[in-house]
Amino acid sequence: MKPAVIKFLLKLPSPPSQVCLIVRALETCVVLIRIRQLNMAGDKNSAELNLSLEQSDDEAPEEMNFESARNEALRRVKSALETAKREKEQLKEKRRKRQELFQEQKVTLLLHLCTGISPYAWAVFCDDDDDDLLNVCIPLSLMETVTVTTAKQQMSYQQQAAQNFLHSRFYGPESRRTTNNELLSIQNKKGPNKQAAAQFVKKNWGKWHLREQGEKSTTSGHKSEFKPVTG
Amino acid sequence: MGEFKVHRVRFFDYMPSGIRALAFNRGTERLAVARDQGSVELFNFPDNYCQEKVIPGRDGRSVEALCWVGSRLFSVGLDGLITEYDLDNLRPKYTVEAYGGPVWSISCNLEGNLLAVGCEDGTVKIFEVLDDRIQFQRNLDRQKGRIISVSWHPSGTKIAAGMMDMIRIFDAETGHAIHRLLVERGVGTAKNREVVVWSLAYLSDNTIISADSAGKVQIWDGLTGTLIRSHYITKWDVLALSVAHDESSLIAGTSEGTVVQFQFLSSGEQQDKEWIRTRTFKNHTHDVRALVLTDIAVVSGGMDTQLVVRPLLDKVEKNTAESALRKIVFPFKSLVSCAKKAGLLLFQFPDHLEVWRLGESEGYGKPGECLLIKRKPEKLIHLKRKGEDHICSSALSPCGSWLAYSTTSSVRLYRLQHSGNNISISKVSKLPKFLCSAHQLCFSPDSTKLFASSTQSSVIVISLGQSECKYVHTLATKSGSRQPVHLLAPSEDGKWLATANTDCEVHVYNLNKLKLHCTVPVYGSCPTAIAIHPMTSNLVIVHADKQVFEFSLGQKEYTEWSRKLQKQGLHPHWLERDTPISHIFFNPKNSNHIIMHDVYMLCVIDQSLPFPDPKTRLYNQMSLRGLPEAERVRHSHAFKICKSFQDVLSVISLEDQSLVIVERPLLDIMSQLPAPVLQKKFAT
Numbered sequence: 035m036k037p038a039v040i041k042f043l044l045k046l047p048s049p050p051s052q053v054c055l056i057v058r059a060l061e062t063c064v065v066l067i068r069i070r071q072l073n074m075a076g077d078k079n080s081a082e083l084n085l086s087l088e089q090s091d092d093e094a095p096e097e098m099n100f101e102s103a104r105n106e107a108l109r110r111v112k113s114a115l116e117t118a119k120r121e122k123e124q125l126k127e128k129r130r131k132r133q134e135l136f137q138e139q140k141v142t143l144l145l146h147l148c149t150g151i152s153p154y155a156w157a158v159f160c161d162d163d164d165d166d167l168l169n170v171c172i173p174l175s176l177m178e179t180v181t182v183t184t185a186k187q188q189m190s191y192q193q194q195a196a197q198n199f200l201h202s203r204f205y206g207p208e209s210r211r212t213t214n215n216e217l218l219s220i221q222n223k224k225g226p227n228k229q230a231a232a233q234f235v236k237k238n239w240g241k242w243h244l245r246e247q248g249e250k251s252t253t254s255g256h257k258s259e260f261k262p263v264t265g
Numbered sequence: 266m267g268e269f270k271v272h273r274v275r276f277f278d279y280m281p282s283g284i285r286a287l288a289f290n291r292g293t294e295r296l297a298v299a300r301d302q303g304s305v306e307l308f309n310f311p312d313n314y315c316q317e318k319v320i321p322g323r324d325g326r327s328v329e330a331l332c333w334v335g336s337r338l339f340s341v342g343l344d345g346l347i348t349e350y351d352l353d354n355l356r357p358k359y360t361v362e363a364y365g366g367p368v369w370s371i372s373c374n375l376e377g378n379l380l381a382v383g384c385e386d387g388t389v390k391i392f393e394v395l396d397d398r399i400q401f402q403r404n405l406d407r408q409k410g411r412i413i414s415v416s417w418h419p420s421g422t423k424i425a426a427g428m429m430d431m432i433r434i435f436d437a438e439t440g441h442a443i444h445r446l447l448v449e450r451g452v453g454t455a456k457n458r459e460v461v462v463w464s465l466a467y468l469s470d471n472t473i474i475s476a477d478s479a480g481k482v483q484i485w486d487g488l489t490g491t492l493i494r495s496h497y498i499t500k501w502d503v504l505a506l507s508v509a510h511d512e513s514s515l516i517a518g519t520s521e522g523t524v525v526q527f528q529f530l531s532s533g534e535q536q537d538k539e540w541i542r543t544r545t546f547k548n549h550t551h552d553v554r555a556l557v558l559t560d561i562a563v564v565s566g567g568m569d570t571q572l573v574v575r576p577l578l579d580k581v582e583k584n585t586a587e588s589a590l591r592k593i594v595f596p597f598k599s600l601v602s603c604a605k606k607a608g609l610l611l612f613q614f615p616d617h618l619e620v621w622r623l624g625e626s627e628g629y630g631k632p633g634e635c636l637l638i639k640r641k642p643e644k645l646i647h648l649k650r651k652g653e654d655h656i657c658s659s660a661l662s663p664c665g666s667w668l669a670y671s672t673t674s675s676v677r678l679y680r681l682q683h684s685g686n687n688i689s690i691s692k693v694s695k696l697p698k699f700l701c702s703a704h705q706l707c708f709s710p711d712s713t714k715l716f717a718s719s720t721q722s723s724v725i726v727i728s729l730g731q732s733e734c735k736y737v738h739t740l741a742t743k744s745g746s747r748q749p750v751h752l753l754a755p756s757e758d759g760k761w762l763a764t765a766n767t768d769c770e771v772h773v774y775n776l777n778k779l780k781l782h783c784t785v786p787v788y789g790s791c792p793t794a795i796a797i798h799p800m801t802s803n804l805v806i807v808h809a810d811k812q813v814f815e816f817s818l819g820q821k822e823y824t825e826w827s828r829k830l831q832k833q834g835l836h837p838h839w840l841e842r843d844t845p846i847s848h849i850f851f852n853p854k855n856s857n858h859i860i861m862h863d864v865y866m867l868c869v870i871d872q873s874l875p876f877p878d879p880k881t882r883l884y885n886q887m888s889l890r891g892l893p894e895a896e897r898v899r900h901s902h903a904f905k906i907c908k909s910f911q912d913v914l915s916v917i918s919l920e921d922q923s924l925v926i927v928e929r930p931l932l933d934i935m936s937q938l939p940a941p942v943l944q945k946k947f948a949t
Binding site: 189190192193196197203204205208209210211212213214215216217218220224 | 325327343344345366367369385411454455458461478500501502520550552932935936937938939940941942943944946
């Protein structure tokens with residue numbers, strides 16, 4: 035018998051030998067069981083019934099009284115419900131265990147990260163009193179796959195839609211905009227001291243000369259984007 | 266003069282925010298400027314366009330429009346709120362939900378008792394302005410489509426509302442729509458896109474002026490609901506309009522960065538007056554989103570973040586300082602703090618703070634040379650702020666062990682521990698509860714006290730200790746001023762604290778006795794920098810109108826030098842500079858030197874030398890260098906100005922007598938602005 039699936043058959047009793055039983059289930063549905071139609075494999079009673087059927091094919095089937103049939107149906111419904119309940123409990127247990135595992139992993143990750151501070155990597159601090167992450171220094175060199183983000187206030191969808199409207203009017207596909215690089219290069223070309231279009235951000239400003247290594251490393255003090263303009 | 270080793274710092278990635286809205290108060294002559302990030306700034310126009318106050322923004326707060334009602338300031342934004350600001354305590358006073366979705370515009374009637382707001386849901390809502398709040402009165406007839414702009418007729422009987430593809434005129438009393446003016450869409454591909462009426466103006470002769478996204482300024486007859494004239498002024502959007510108070514001229518701002526002026530003139534003797542396009546100003550590189558036409562100037566602001574004041578030459582005297590073009594680029598308030606003994610810099614951003622250690626150089630060189638660097642500057646700490654309010658002030662103690670910052674809702678204090686090359690930071694949890702916000706923060710030179718500027722022009726003193734930080738005292742003025750204290754200057758010996766507020770008052774407190782020592786006589790201009798000389802204990806004050814004063818704390822009167830300077834008067838070129846002095850400091854090697862700077866120059870005032878003659882050159886350093894020694898002495902004067910450094914945000918002197926100059930080249934800012942419109946220029 036399939037416990038999770040109980041087929042509902044609603045048919046008027048035509049042959050006189052069929053007994054239709056109406057069993058009120060625990061919830062709201064009404065189950066109409068035709069004893070003859072149920073496949074009772076693996077069940078004691080069904081075994082008995084089968085045996086009895088096998089024993090005498092010519093004889094009329096054994097008559098079950100109303101009491102036993104009703105009890106049988108009730109028992110079956112009860113066991114179905116119990117199995118469903120057990121499965122639910124099992125799933126719940128599984129979920130709880132998974133949650134615990136994640137919590138444990140989180141703690142071990144934190145412990146792993148708080149081992150030291152690298153002198154040449156700056157540390158990001160999340161100023162958050164309400165959490166376990168009180169005043170923790172997280173060295174960047176150890177942060178490979180962890181990303182720390184602050185939960186921002188959700189903007190209402192209307193405000194977002196309004197901003198999208200503004201953005202599409204200013205920067206949408208029909209806005210005919212160019213880049214700041216282009217603007218600056220035109221200024222260079224048309225200015226009083228005509229210069230090359232490309233050279234408006236001095237990348238070599240602030241060249242560091244490192245004494246120990248004795249070599250020149252070019253790092254500029256600012257991070258502007260720069261694309262040479264052609265044509 | 267003096268020789269200084271200079272740390273030139275360009276790693277402060279300061280990005281100003283674009284200007285979203287402007288509103289001018291004719292009565293108090295204050296300009297309110299709203300930025301994209303949600304902050305609101307107040308400029309005092311008569312006092313040399315001094316940036317008086319800054320109300321910090323907040324994550325999620327958006328400001329789309331500003332409106333003055335008397336001396337009260339209101340704003341609306343896409344968050345659906347109407348906000349009134351407390352201009353004494355520099356924070357929003359309260360917010361009112363409009364319940365119409367995002368709010369696009371706000372306009373006040375002539376009497377100043379009703380506000381009309383245009384909402385996303387198609388309603389124009391009327392609010393009554395009461396003494397301490399605003400109250401919803403009613404809705405006008407709801408329309409299909411968002412209301413982008415609103416304008417009251419001066420009589421208060423009609424309201425014009427700019428929407429998508431049309432303008433509606435409402436009867437303000439009944440709330441019904443009287444006229445519908447259809448606005449033509451653009452040509453070509455723009456025909457498929459709705460045209461947005463970005464701005465409107467309703468004049469007293471029932472003319473309506475509209476500015477739309479198809480690049481036109483249209484003149485309508487409000488009585489008949491018909492179009493009089495269309496002016497095509499740009500291929501892009503016309504984003505802003507402003508009409509003069511006497512309704513004789515108006516200006517329109519475009520996405521190209523141009524501002525076009527129209528004047529109500531008659532083209533001939535017998536002709537009627539009509540709106541005729543006159544001047545075009547091109548002072549911006551990016552979209553102009555906000556405009557104000559005052560009696561004498563065109564004030565514009567937009568996505569290139571610069572506030573431009575262009576005096577109209579037919580209203581002011583030509584070739585004077587008054588007629589010069591002004592571009593206000595950098596904030597007046599200092600965003601850089603320095604731990605002078607530890608060689609650390611603190612940079613303030615709206616959402617985080619950065620602590621950097623300065624690099625080290627070696628060797629010596631001649632003036633103008635670059636020295637070799639043996640250690641690069643490095644970023645030590647990146648501290649994200651807590652909560653959604655933007656950071657309004659911050660400070661680093663001279664020893665580098667304490668860091669404090671404030672938002673409008675909280676003040677936070679941190680302890681920095683240095684161990685060799687490593688640095689760690691820990692929060693000080695217990696602070697006095699009433700210290701909830703500070704407009705300005707400052708540590709004492711010996712790092713034992715924190716001064717926080719609080720309400721009612723008072724300053725809270727907190728003592729810092731290893732175990733706990735205790736409240737010591739609140740230094741209050743007797744003047745009853747409610748304006749915030751924006752400058753704090755403790756003396757090196759820890760005895761005095763000088764404060765200045767936006768009511769132009771300068772007070773000096775005795776920190777040993779914890780009471781007011783003296784008040785400097787009020788001078789009509791706002792102080793922009795104050796400092797106490799470490800040796801003479803003279804207080805040096807520089808005002809927004811460029812005047813320099815020296816006040817003796819011992820004698821409680823102006824010094825002899827100061828009186829002489831006032832008698833002679835400052836050099837005209839000094840007075841013509843258009844950026845305020847933001848820092849004053851002194852030279853430990855020479856007690857006659859007072860060093861100060863503004864955005865474009867560094868000046869060493871030598872009190873032992875004579876004052877410059879108004880007829881001679883002020884900027885004479887270059888010419889002096891060319892003269893022989895003997896000649897130099899004859900031509901030298903007290904104001905030695907160096908212009909080698911440009912776009913200077915801050916100049917600080919360290920304990921080892923080197924200078925730190927934090928520059929922010931405008932080119933770097935410009936390369937990170939939003940995209941400008943594509944303008945094809947001939948031969949490029």
